[in-house]
Amino acid sequence: MSEDVQLVQQCLTGDELSMRAFLSKYQGLVFSLCLRMLGHREDAEDVAQDSLVRVFRNLEKWDQQRPIKPWLLTIAANRCRTALEKRSKLPSQNDLAIDLASERREHSKHEQEQLDIGEELELALGELREDYRTCFVMYHQEELSYQEIGEVLGCPQGTIKTWLHRARAQLAKRLQDRGVVADPSMLEAT
Amino acid sequence: MNCQEIREQLDAALDNQHVISNQTNAPRHAEVLSHIESCSDCRVLYEEHLVIGTALAAWVPQRPADDLTDRVIDAARQAGLVSSNGSAVAGTFDSTSMGNADPRVGRLDSDAGVVVPPTADSTSPQGRNIWPTVVTVALVLMAVAIVFREKPGTVADNNPDPKQLVPEQPPELFQPPQDQVADVSHLVADAQSAWQGITSRVSHQASGFSVFVPDLKDDLGISNELKSATDSDNSSDDAIPRKSSEPSAVEKAFEFLFKDDDSSGTLTI
Numbered sequence A: 001m002s003e004d005v006q007l008v009q010q011c012l013t014g015d016e017l018s019m020r021a022f023l024s025k026y027q028g029l030v031f032s033l034c035l036r037m038l039g040h041r042e043d044a045e046d047v048a049q050d051s052l053v054r055v056f057r058n059l060e061k062w063d064q065q066r067p068i069k070p071w072l073l074t075i076a077a078n079r080c081r082t083a084l085e086k087r088s089k090l091p092s093q094n095d096l097a098i099d100l101a102s103e104r105r106e107h108s109k110h111e112q113e114q115l116d117i118g119e120e121l122e123l124a125l126g127e128l129r130e131d132y133r134t135c136f137v138m139y140h141q142e143e144l145s146y147q148e149i150g151e152v153l154g155c156p157q158g159t160i161k162t163w164l165h166r167a168r169a170q171l172a173k174r175l176q177d178r179g180v181v182a183d184p185s186m187l188e189a190t
Numbered sequence B: 001m002n003c004q005e006i007r008e009q010l011d012a013a014l015d016n017q018h019v020i021s022n023q024t025n026a027p028r029h030a031e032v033l034s035h036i037e038s039c040s041d042c043r044v045l046y047e048e049h050l051v052i053g054t055a056l057a058a059w060v061p062q063r064p065a066d067d068l069t070d071r072v073i074d075a076a077r078q079a080g081l082v083s084s085n086g087s088a089v090a091g092t093f094d095s096t097s098m099g100n101a102d103p104r105v106g107r108l109d110s111d112a113g114v115v116v117p118p119t120a121d122s123t124s125p126q127g128r129n130i131w132p133t134v135v136t137v138a139l140v141l142m143a144v145a146i147v148f149r150e151k152p153g154t155v156a157d158n159n160p161d162p163k164q165l166v167p168e169q170p171p172e173l174f175q176p177p178q179d180q181v182a183d184v185s186h187l188v189a190d191a192q193s194a195w196q197g198i199t200s201r202v203s204h205q206a207s208g209f210s211v212f213v214p215d216l217k218d219d220l221g222i223s224n225e226l227k228s229a230t231d232s233d234n235s236s237d238d239a240i241p242r243k244s245s246e247p248s249a250v251e252k253a254f255e256f257l258f259k260d261d262d263s264s265g266t267l268t269i
């Protein structure tokens, strides 16, 4: 019996400690997807909460022969789409990027530090198309496979692969535009 | 390597979450550097490859607020998805705690019944938790029944003043104009007397639920209301139909009395 199967079976009994262990393992993943799809931290937390309660409510429907990540992320993605429909518009600008930019200004003002390259990546991500962004984060941060991302987003693997490559290319250009450059030593033979 | 092969190698490296460098794959790195010396297009691609790789290495995942776990657990509990079969609830619950029992405890018990499968381990503590509640509710109901059985006059005793029975009607409505006081004061007195007679009669007959004022009940529309009052669940609030849109029995009695002066003298109960 896999670790996930055992944990899910304990959650199905309503055992709070097991449910907390499940959340500790997967709520970050669910939140990450919600954040990338919605582009707004508070909305993402609300939808993640709703999604995780739905996950607990429907745990018995999970096919234990299959990985659980795509299954619970599919639930979260559906909730995000519903939230976006309620919002009646797709996020034209990523609020997370705005939040980070605001934090950056405060950071610079108070500590005079350079913006971390990871934060630059967040800012650049905020300017991407939502499906590119979600694809990139699911692949590079949450380490889902093409197939798993395809299941979550309801797209063929080929589409996911195309989106991922486009996301990388666009991010690289945006990062370079922001002054992030490759280490020159990497471009020269030693 | 040609351009196509270089691009495939760069993509494959990022797919595997790393960049091609002299540290990760020195031979491949040397091949790439050799190629980009003479291919500006692939040099641009390799620079982008390194930028992405560097950013990914510095990327810190965005994580939710610390209280998300508690929020989810609370919401799951409200949805009946969290069991209460932990020792903290089942082990300390007894009938002495019913006086100030936390309502969440009862909800948790019922919630647990929704999701916990019927195994020997889980049903037993829940069964124990149900009985103190059942016994206590039964005792309360018995006590209420005894109290009201011993006080058949409760309905009237709780509301001895006719004015209290018609709260919507301000007392001024029953005060005649000054120039007519002499003419109608006796009618008011008769009405009060009539009501006292009614309540007194009810007091004595409530326990038997008998019908009274047989000769006036149709005109007053009074017997069914008061009978239903004594038939009710002994609650003083429910005993009097105060919020009915129809005129109350007392209002009808007063209306009857004021309409016909002669009838006041015949109102003997």
Ligand SMILES: [Zn+2]
Residues within 6 Å of the ligand: B002, B003, B004, B006, B035, B039, B041, B042, B043
């Ligand atoms: Zn080339």
